[in-house]
Amino acid sequence: MAAKQLFAFSLAAVLWILMSACGGGSETNSTPAPTSMLVINNDELALMPLAATDLGGEFLGVPIDASSSGYRKSADVAEDTVDPSDSPADIESAGWLISYELRYSDPSLAALDAGSGILLGDSELDLFRDDNSARTFVDKQLADFDRLKGQRVAGGFKLTDSSRFEQPSIDESFGISFKLDFNGKTAHTWDAGFRRGRLIATVSVSRADDRDLTNSMNELAKTLSRRVDGVLQGTLQATAIPLPTPKPDAPGQASRPSDGPFPDSMALTAEDVGSGAFVKDAGYAPGDKSIAYKREFNHGPTGAGGSPTLSLENDIDLYPSTDKASGFFAAIKGVFTGPSATDVITRALASSGLQVRNLTARETAISQGDESFALTVAYDTPLGRLENEFVYIRVDRVVGIVLFGELAGDLTPQTVESLASKLVAHIRAELGE
Structure with a gap:
């Protein structure tokens, strides 16, 4: 019983805020997103995330974060956005329908002590009611990162800096890198994503060092794009990555x-x-x-x-x-x-x-x-x-x-x-x- 209560305060959960639901991003490219309503089944979302091998060698052996993986509720999405005032009702009124996330994280947080190495690797699929709802949601994330820069955003975290980067090879794409400080420690997070109509797909990597990940994030976004398109077109033969038993x-x-x-x-x-x-x-x-x-x-x-x-x-x-x-x-x-x-x-x-x-x-x-x-x-x-x-x-x-x-x-x-x-x-x- 004592051990069960101790696990209620998981430091992996404290780090959820390092990833926004859509991660913010850069201005969308000039090529318009599809205007037709995408027919997407909920179970297809589970086929789209990147595996540890896709994220890179540093993630081999890093466990799946069971508390942050799988189908997500509006409360999870609200907690993960950078705006601490977002509520589940806000997320639902924005046209959000369902999300699926696959997150790898090191529960030891050893990289923070070392000042180098990976903390989190994550891919998330957010499905909205229509194209406009998804586009507006991304725009809000962009505005929130600009508006809240330099402020404490929640739970002792301070958004000290953020900057956008381009993904020229993917339509309707966005990219952002940002720093969150907590009690003298800094996590450097890179998010890269894109829209496919009413679907938002994002891949995120958080590190304890300030390594420039622009090129690698662009490559990860292209890998995620190929998976998403393969699932939507029915050409990718894949099964969902098994999640830890609850x-x-x-x-x-x-x-x-x-x-x-x-x-x-x-x-x-x-x-x-x-x-x-x-x-x-x-x-x-x-x-x-x-x-x-x-x-x-x-x-x-x-x-x-x-x-x-x-x-x-x-x-x-x-x-x-x-x-x-x-x-x-x-x-x-x-x-x-x-x-x-x-x-x-x-x-x-x-x-x-x-x-x-x-x-x-x-x-x-x-x-x-x-x-x-x-x-x-x-x-x-x-x-x-x-x-x-x-x-x-x-x-x-x-x-x-x-x-x-x-x-x-x-x-x-x-x-x-x-x-x-x-x-x-x-x-x-x-x-x-």
Whole structure:
């Protein structure tokens, strides 16, 4: 259980913002895009992305990022754009229909420590309602990169620079390179893409060094163009690259119970989190001895509850009895506050592939519900010193868990207490107390 909660703050997820949904780009070429409505089946999108071998030798052996690969929701697209105020409703109103993405990333982030090497390689297909919707969406990405240059865009990232490059051999193409700084570290990202009517195709590479990728990105875009055209014309015989099996406790792997009380009604809402926040993933998950529900948030431009957080998740476990809930609470508190806590947490983080050093864990004060405790875990990473705040609250036969991820020192006690009290109120209301 402890390891499962640690994985909720994935540093690969923190780096999602390095790739915009369409990546911005240069002015489109003079050759007009097709005006006829393309007939594209959703399953065809999965045949179009580039494999690791297409991206280049440095990507051989780099794993697929399961959390960022596959069919994407409007919440995923909104989170990936450079504009922190974009919401799922904004994406849908822009005419977006569905996306498919295949992302390779190094979870260790070792390149940031070395100051050289690859971080991410990604290809994405975004399907829109019509040609004009796709064209307008690309134009907005271009304008956003110009407008937000020099500003903090989300989660501590600052868009320090961006510049466009041409792809003369592809019609309706765009290209952009940009730098994102985070806590003294810089990621250099190159995006190259094109439109095929209402379809936008983009390939992206992010590195820890400032190597000029103009020529290689043009070649990658041409490779992606050939794949897309081959799929659309029916001349490419291909199968989708297999994705990692979803974790068995991932949201959506279980169904809502037929009878209440319902854990999804107990969880924090986007309105609780703050202005501009939205739910980016949610659903029931298989529980060993409980009915389990998870909800993960994009916490908007200002962070959760006004603190500049990097991630926020709320889990609800509904047990068959108060005794069962209390027993679980006592067991998990024993793990987190016992003498072996730092060893358990260090092993869990190491198994995720993330490089961590100098880990500390300390219990922090909180008084909510029938029982509660909080633990602050801090550790050094290639992105600097980060923290996770674990908050466990029992109310009757329910255990609510709030997990924050943030730069060390950024989370205020007021934010923790405020969200914890709102969670307790939701739980009591659903239990009829």
